[in-house]
Amino acid sequence: MSEKSDSFARLHRPGDPLFLPNAWDFVSAAVLVQAGYEAIGTTSLGVAAAAGKPDAAGATRQETLALATLLARLPVLLTVDIEAGFSDVPAEVAAFAVELVSVGVVGINLEDGRPDGTLSSKEDHCAKVAAVKSLAPDLYLNARSDAFWLAGTHGQPAMNEALERSAAYVAAGADGIYIPGIAGNEVKELSSAVDAPLNVLYLPGKDTFAELATAGAGRVSTGSLLVRATLQTIVETARRAWRQEVVPDPARPTYHQVESLLADG
Amino acid sequence: MSEKSDSFARLHRPGDPLFLPNAWDFVSAAVLVQAGYEAIGTTSLGVAAAAGKPDAAGATRQETLALATLLARLPVLLTVDIEAGFSDVPAEVAAFAVELVSVGVVGINLEDGRPDGTLSSKEDHCAKVAAVKSLAPDLYLNARSDAFWLAGTHGQPAMNEALERSAAYVAAGADGIYIPGIAGNEVKELSSAVDAPLNVLYLPGKDTFAELATAGAGRVSTGSLLVRATLQTIVETARRAWRQEVVPDPARPTYHQVESLLADG
Numbered sequence: 001m002s003e004k005s006d007s008f009a010r011l012h013r014p015g016d017p018l019f020l021p022n023a024w025d026f027v028s029a030a031v032l033v034q035a036g037y038e039a040i041g042t043t044s045l046g047v048a049a050a051a052g053k054p055d056a057a058g059a060t061r062q063e064t065l066a067l068a069t070l071l072a073r074l075p076v077l078l079t080v081d082i083e084a085g086f087s088d089v090p091a092e093v094a095a096f097a098v099e100l101v102s103v104g105v106v107g108i109n110l111e112d113g114r115p116d117g118t119l120s121s122k123e124d125h126c127a128k129v130a131a132v133k134s135l136a137p138d139l140y141l142n143a144r145s146d147a148f149w150l151a152g153t154h155g156q157p158a159m160n161e162a163l164e165r166s167a168a169y170v171a172a173g174a175d176g177i178y179i180p181g182i183a184g185n186e187v188k189e190l191s192s193a194v195d196a197p198l199n200v201l202y203l204p205g206k207d208t209f210a211e212l213a214t215a216g217a218g219r220v221s222t223g224s225l226l227v228r229a230t231l232q233t234i235v236e237t238a239r240r241a242w243r244q245e246v247v248p249d250p251a252r253p254t255y256h257q258v259e260s261l262l263a264d265g
Numbered sequence: 266m267s268e269k270s271d272s273f274a275r276l277h278r279p280g281d282p283l284f285l286p287n288a289w290d291f292v293s294a295a296v297l298v299q300a301g302y303e304a305i306g307t308t309s310l311g312v313a314a315a316a317g318k319p320d321a322a323g324a325t326r327q328e329t330l331a332l333a334t335l336l337a338r339l340p341v342l343l344t345v346d347i348e349a350g351f352s353d354v355p356a357e358v359a360a361f362a363v364e365l366v367s368v369g370v371v372g373i374n375l376e377d378g379r380p381d382g383t384l385s386s387k388e389d390h391c392a393k394v395a396a397v398k399s400l401a402p403d404l405y406l407n408a409r410s411d412a413f414w415l416a417g418t419h420g421q422p423a424m425n426e427a428l429e430r431s432a433a434y435v436a437a438g439a440d441g442i443y444i445p446g447i448a449g450n451e452v453k454e455l456s457s458a459v460d461a462p463l464n465v466l467y468l469p470g471k472d473t474f475a476e477l478a479t480a481g482a483g484r485v486s487t488g489s490l491l492v493r494a495t496l497q498t499i500v501e502t503a504r505r506a507w508r509q510e511v512v513p514d515p516a517r518p519t520y521h522q523v524e525s526l527l528a529d530g
Contacts, residue, residue, distance in 0.1 A: 019503075019507045021503040021506075021507075023499075025314075026314065026316060026317030027317070027496065028495075028499055030314075030317070031496045032499065032500070032503060035500045035504070037503075045523060045524070048527060049290075049291065049292035049295075049523055049527060050292060050315065051335075052291030052292070052295070052527060053527060055523075055524060070316075073317075202506050204506070209506060209507055209508075220506075222502075222503060222506060224523065225502060226498075226499050226503060227292075227523075228518050228523055229498050229502040230293075230495035230498050231293075231296045231523065232498075233491075233494050233495050233497075234288075234293055234296055234297065234491050234494070234495060235296050235297070235299075237491055237494040238284075238302075238491060241286075241467050241469070241485075242286075242474055243474075244474050244475050254493070258310060258320075258489065258492075258493055258496065259310070259319070259320060261314070262313060262317060262318060262319050
């Protein structure tokens with residue numbers, strides 16, 4: 001494994017997890033790097049939203065590669081959300097992974113959810129995982145199962161599906177497993193059962209980071225939380241300025257502080 | 266004037282100004298449109314920051330056109346910040362303005378500040394203004410003078426410069442004048458003296474929107490305020506999630522609410 005990929009893999013410590021914030025454009029990544037995070041991810045919702053395209057629809061291959069290329073110049077370990085790999089053909093997904101490695105990416109998320117809200121077959125997703133690890137063995141492959149995430153899948157059927165798929169994806173070569181949408185005892189059960197670091201999505205109002213750590217998570221990521229939080233800020237700040245309420249918080253960066261983030265542009 | 270341009274021009278009412286929030290990517294614009302603003306602008310700092318390029322350096326011509334094309338499909342009157350026009354050649358600036366009109370833009374901001382922090386000559390800027398109005402007469406041209414904005418320019422010299430330049434830009438064909446960085450009596454003096462609607466930059470902690478209205482402003486815009494506010498939100502929200510503080514505010518849009526903004530993507 002390359003030194004950077006190895007450093008990234010070692011940040012996944014079950015019980016003492018990596019906190020991974022997710023960015024969607026240059027400056028959202030740059031402020032997170034400035035804040036001191038060793039590693040950042042991307043959020044496909046954020047990338048799609050910035051470009052005005054639907055999420056999880058395989059529509060942002062070009063934007064995802066352009067963003068990876070842009071963020072790779074930041075001094076940070078970078079993992080990229082590639083949805084379902086922007087293709088149903090394992091060799092094409094693997095070729096895309098190789099492109100990402102060539103620009104400096106150390107990890108990817110590869111999901112089994114499909115644009116129509118169903119799961120691809122376990123075998124089809126294993127074939128993608130195996131193809132990527134065959135052509136890009138150094139890349140940290142976080143295999144995501146949407147067994148819990150997709151509408152209408154809950155409780156024991158979802159847990160059984162997630163357990164089966166996690167085992168299969170690890171057997172196919174996945175370095176980590178990502179099951180968004182789980183909380184509480186589900187995190188404990190999956191982290192004990194899965195033979196790889198378990199990535200959990202941080203859900204405000206559910207488990208805290210410490211609780212997810214205790215439950216055995218190896219990575220906690222913010223998914224679309226940060227980009228959604230900014231949308232609220234946009235509307236609220238504009239409304240306050242217009243409605244003559246106080247626009248709060250002097251911690252907002254100045255023009256020149258933002259400019260300095262772009263100084264190497 | 267086209268119907269849309271005419272509608273936009275009529276929103277500039279000295280004493281009862283247009284409040285114009287500034288966006289920088291698809292979703293920042295989409296949430297502002299959803300919030301009910303009749304018109305939105307773009308912010309060159311935001312566009313540059315998203316792309317990882319310096320602001321006000323003439324580096325984002327392509328990104329600016331791509332963004333204008335993307336935002337023009339939203340049901341809103343759109344005015345675009347084109348810095349100094351991405352060229353020193355008036356005919357090239359005018360050609361760019363024509364491209365913007367062709368995608369549906371109704372207004373532009375054109376500034377006399379230069380990447381090195383100096384002002385271009387009044388005559389050079391008038392030549393750009395005249396060239397744009399000659400080729401794109403329907404476009405609402407907001408001529409911006411950085412007489413107050415650029416470092417080291419204050420007080421009466423800045424006011425004299427701004428007054429002279431405003432008069433010259435209006436004589437050259439500008440529909441409105443934008444002087445960022447002014448407050449209080451400066452707004453009163455300029456709005457009385459300038460024979461076109463005066464655009465003022467909203468500065469948190471200085472005049473409220475109502476005070477700017479009373480002082481005679483015809484447009485109040487947020488400039489880079491909203492994008493800078495989001496950067497604070499990104500860092501704060503990540504920190505709170507990581508440090509186990511409460512991640513506040515249930516008004517944050519859900520994943521599916523963001524997705525619905527992209528539905529026509």
